[in-house]
Amino acid sequence: MTNTARFIRHGQSVEDRATGLVWSRSANPAGWPLFWDEAREYVATLNREAYLGHGDWRLPNRRELFSLMDYAQARPALPPGHPFTQVELAWYWSATPYAANPAYAWYVHTEGGRMFYGDKGRSYYVWPVRGRSPALWVTGGPETASGTPWPDPRWRAHGDTVRDLMGGLTWSRCADLGPGPVSWFRAMELAKEADAARLGGLGGWRLPAIAELELMVHAGHAFPALDPAAPFSNLQPQYWSATTSGFDPEWAMALYLDKGGVGVGMKKDAHYHVWLVSGQNSADE
Incomplete structure (x- = not known):
């Protein structure tokens, strides 16, 4: 699938045909970085206001953010020809807490695609997503499950x-x-x-x-x-x-x-x- 065919614009939303998820075309609709709790509240506000005509936006989990990364690229590490705007070369929050310390959560850096965890009291960017992906497996983390359940046994x-x-x-x-x-x-x-x-x-x-x-x-x-x-x-x-x-x-x-x-x-x-x-x-x- 070419990158042009992978991403389909629906106004200011972008459907990723590789995963079935729908992203805000703007990768920084808030305009500035937020604490993790602020990021969650910001997404809740988007839903109350029916941002881009929808009320089911959420903070993506770590695997969903990771799915956007193209490691052959850098600054940003996104597929060439992607339709997104306002992509900050910075850390983006995920909804996935860090298992060893609930005061931390995972984030992804769009400059090169690194993924680490940090204090929820730090300020990072927010990229809202909608939908559930049949192409991505759940993370196993405590966030609301989004994706395909793991086989049992695996x-x-x-x-x-x-x-x-x-x-x-x-x-x-x-x-x-x-x-x-x-x-x-x-x-x-x-x-x-x-x-x-x-x-x-x-x-x-x-x-x-x-x-x-x-x-x-x-x-x-x-x-x-x-x-x-x-x-x-x-x-x-x-x-x-x-x-x-x-x-x-x-x-x-x-x-x-x-x-x-x-x-x-x-x-x-x-x-x-x-x-x-x-x-x-x-x-x-």
Whole structure:
């Protein structure tokens, strides 16, 4: 789907056909940053006033904000040709609280697509959204559920691999194939080696994209931010993705599994771990 076809304008609203969500065309209708509680009250005011003809606006959850990011782009990290206006190169609030501390909530930075959490008493921007997405899974966080519920059970372990019935991918059961932190370049080599060795009897092993890694996050947990039923071993706090940062090609996106954040690291530095993914299934499934 081209970006022109992905986004459809309806006056000052924009429908994202990739997710089914409808966003305010203005990415800053409030005009200034707000505290988290103020952001929620601002959206409630939009609903009382039937902003753009509707009364079901809300603060997006972390996965919904994340779904807008295009990591091949920067300043802003949005798909080229997008129809949005007033996009601030700054942090945007989500509705998702941080599991380890309810005084904090998740936010996304539109300049490069990083996602972290911060004190609800700080001021960040608000980008209202409407609708429910059949294409996005719920975050697992305590905010009002928006998205598709997770399958139960989600995981199917088989030898050295684990099938994720939600994402449809197979992961290495050992979540530290370095072992230990390695550079991004070494991580890519390890993926090729695992593929050549047919880890778990499967091929197609690779470093996951950042969107695939983020899907592992359970926003209702921290240390690690992972479903407690997930049957992985050797879990580590940070992981490389295959996704190069659009901000700087010498950097790649990384997942902070301990907390659930998305950041970047210099490819040459041995700071992150390796967790591989394959699109193949075990023959026993």
